Amino acid sequence: MPKYSTDYSLPEFFAVCSARQIEDGEVVFAGIGSPLLGAMLAKQTHAPNCIIVTECGGIGPETDRTFLGIGDNVCVENAISNNSLWRLFADQQGGFIDIGMIGGAQVDKWGNLNSTAIFGDGDYYSPKTRLPGSGGANDIASSAGRFIITTPLDKRRFVERVDYITSPGYIDGPDGRTKNGLPGGGPSAIITNKAIFKFDKATGEAYLDQVKSGVTIQEVIDNVGWDLKVSSNVTEIEEPTVEQIEVVRTLDEYKIFTGDGMSKLTFENLLQMHYKAFEKKLNL
Amino acid sequence: MLNDYKKKPDKRMSLKEAVSTFMFDGCSVGFSGMGGAQVVAPVHEIIRQNIKDLTLMGDSPVEPGDLLTGMGLVKKMEIGWEAYALAGQAPNFRRSVEKSIPLKVEVEEYSNFTMGLRYLAQAMNVPYLPTRSLRGSDIPKYNSNIIETVDPYTNSPIALVPAANPDVCFVHANRADILGNAQFIGFSANGENLARAAKHCVITCEEIVTTDVIRSTGNLTIIPQYVVDAVVEVPYCCHPWNCPYAYAYDIVSHLDQLKTFKTREGFLQWIDEWVLGVPDHNGYLKKVGFEKLNELTRVEKKFCNAPY
Numbered sequence: 001m002p003k004y005s006t007d008y009s010l011p012e013f014f015a016v017c018s019a020r021q022i023e024d025g026e027v028v029f030a031g032i033g034s035p036l037l038g039a040m041l042a043k044q045t046h047a048p049n050c051i052i053v054t055e056c057g058g059i060g061p062e063t064d065r066t067f068l069g070i071g072d073n074v075c076v077e078n079a080i081s082n083n084s085l086w087r088l089f090a091d092q093q094g095g096f097i098d099i100g101m102i103g104g105a106q107v108d109k110w111g112n113l114n115s116t117a118i119f120g121d122g123d124y125y126s127p128k129t130r131l132p133g134s135g136g137a138n139d140i141a142s143s144a145g146r147f148i149i150t151t152p153l154d155k156r157r158f159v160e161r162v163d164y165i166t167s168p169g170y171i172d173g174p175d176g177r178t179k180n181g182l183p184g185g186g187p188s189a190i191i192t193n194k195a196i197f198k199f200d201k202a203t204g205e206a207y208l209d210q211v212k213s214g215v216t217i218q219e220v221i222d223n224v225g226w227d228l229k230v231s232s233n234v235t236e237i238e239e240p241t242v243e244q245i246e247v248v249r250t251l252d253e254y255k256i257f258t259g260d261g262m263s264k265l266t267f268e269n270l271l272q273m274h275y276k277a278f279e280k281k282l283n284l
Numbered sequence: 285m286l287n288d289y290k291k292k293p294d295k296r297m298s299l300k301e302a303v304s305t306f307m308f309d310g311c312s313v314g315f316s317g318m319g320g321a322q323v324v325a326p327v328h329e330i331i332r333q334n335i336k337d338l339t340l341m342g343d344s345p346v347e348p349g350d351l352l353t354g355m356g357l358v359k360k361m362e363i364g365w366e367a368y369a370l371a372g373q374a375p376n377f378r379r380s381v382e383k384s385i386p387l388k389v390e391v392e393e394y395s396n397f398t399m400g401l402r403y404l405a406q407a408m409n410v411p412y413l414p415t416r417s418l419r420g421s422d423i424p425k426y427n428s429n430i431i432e433t434v435d436p437y438t439n440s441p442i443a444l445v446p447a448a449n450p451d452v453c454f455v456h457a458n459r460a461d462i463l464g465n466a467q468f469i470g471f472s473a474n475g476e477n478l479a480r481a482a483k484h485c486v487i488t489c490e491e492i493v494t495t496d497v498i499r500s501t502g503n504l505t506i507i508p509q510y511v512v513d514a515v516v517e518v519p520y521c522c523h524p525w526n527c528p529y530a531y532a533y534d535i536v537s538h539l540d541q542l543k544t545f546k547t548r549e550g551f552l553q554w555i556d557e558w559v560l561g562v563p564d565h566n567g568y569l570k571k572v573g574f575e576k577l578n579e580l581t582r583v584e585k586k587f588c589n590a591p592y
Binding site: 033063065073075082092112132133136141165168177256262281 | 426472583
């Protein structure tokens with residue numbers, strides 16, 4: 001029986017839930033931000049043989065350093081292969097990537113994601129908020145063996161229909177993907193900081209599958225902007241273990257992913273992040 | 285003739301010369317990099333030379349998309365993504381699209397993979413490439429240059445993306461020789477195809493080496509000399525971004541910049557101080573501080589040290 005943690009934050013819990021989606025040995029295409037933290041955590045705990053790939057073309061780096069981006073030097077540190085972007089994405093389209101991990105500003109009941117524009121009272125050409133765009137997310141959603149969506153539970157994010165489909169889930173129904181020739185299996189879960197949703201392949205719709213301890217089903221329903229389907233057997237999400245929380249805290253010592261550490265980061269802290277990882281590498 | 289540049293025995297130029305020779309008002313331009321290894325120094329030089337009405341092509345061109353848009357030099361972007369990633373969103377890009385400040389840029393959306401396929405298509409001299417990405421999303425809905433069709437062999441749904449042929453590209457490599465053979469020790473992202481897809485290719489590199497160094501490690505030569513028009517040695521070309529096997533990511537500089545870029549006035553003041561207020565890239569590096577740059581190099585060497 002693992003020792004469970006009794007002292008962790010919601011963002012730390014969120015990272016653990018993402019990490020658990022990865023099975024050992026899988027090839028993982030992790031997107032920028034919290035997905036990368038989940039992938040790093042998985043590799044350092046239950047999935048040491050997983051191969052993390054990132055958009056720049058870095059395949060399978062091995063590192064104690066924290067990824068500061070999908071083209072950070074860490075992406076090629078002790079990598080199996082330093083390759084090209086188009087070759088890596090072609091490998092994904094060709095079926096070699098088992099699981100993708102992406103986020104988005106909006107998600108809807110089909111698992112479609114929007115990272116392009118929030119229309120507000122305007123439209124795509126004159127949106128209320130212009131977001132970064134697809135990056136590699138559309139490609140991951142289209143072709144990864146399956147993909148998981150990581151996003152905090154928030155009614156502003158969980159909308160009836162995304163304004164703009166950047167990354168396709170089931171699109172508009174159970175045959176949305178097949179009629180568009182999308183090779184990947186589609187979304188397999190939405191991981192949030194309070195609940196986990198899965199997808200019913202028969203309808204293409206997300207349903208509530210698990211809730212965090214202390215979170216009620218009603219609270220989840222109140223934070224989802226569509227008529228949410230709920231499993232007849234909603235279970236409690238397994239608590240994070242002491243080890244998992246320790247590793248998250250080591251990986252994100254300055255709380256860049258799991259807190260507001262970004263706003264307080266100094267050049268000295270930044271160098272220290274590297275030097276601490278170097279001490280680990282020395283293995284004294 | 286401009287084509288003769290690819291045959292020159294010594295392609296070295298200054299960055300100032302490379303920008304003024306190959307760029308012109310109204311041209312289309314692409315930059316290499318992905319996440320890191322962004323080609324920043326040429327962007328500053330383009331701003332100094334005030335080259336405008338640009339069509340920017342890129343997968344995820346951070347500084348090119350945000351700084352050039354903020355200066356009103358870009359009229360159109362054909363891109364997959366525009367933001368500073370972990371450091372934050374792209375404030376000038378957002379002001380342009382949301383508020384037309386200083387002017388509204390036209391955005392033609394793709395994804396990172398499909399922009400890469402556009403370059404590959406052009407590099408192979410075919411008019412388009414098919415892909416399984418994009419279908420089912422709204423990307424083709426708002427981009428009529430993406431064709432959704434069925435393939436002629438199996439009749440299954442497919443999308444087509446057109447070849448991309450920018451007038452000029454800037455590709456940053458770890459090292460190159462004076463003939464233009466460009467080597468990458470880390471990732472090359474879409475650099476190998478972008479170089480071939482552009483009419484003129486400018487290679488910037490951390491260091492220029494002799495040709496026997498190239499020949500002893502030919503497997504690292506991602507871009508051979510016959511593709512290349514000019515070579516410019518630009519150490520720390522990517523700062524604040526990382527360059528694999530060279531220097532670490534100075535994310536703190538980005539965070540400071542983005543605080544300033546929150547307002548347009550702040551952005552323009554920063555440009556006055558850090559781009560227009562210095563004569564060239566070396567002036568920018570002096571201002572960043574060579575001690576800081578040395579720290580970024582020193583720390584990176586502890587993890588990524590190539591045996592060649």
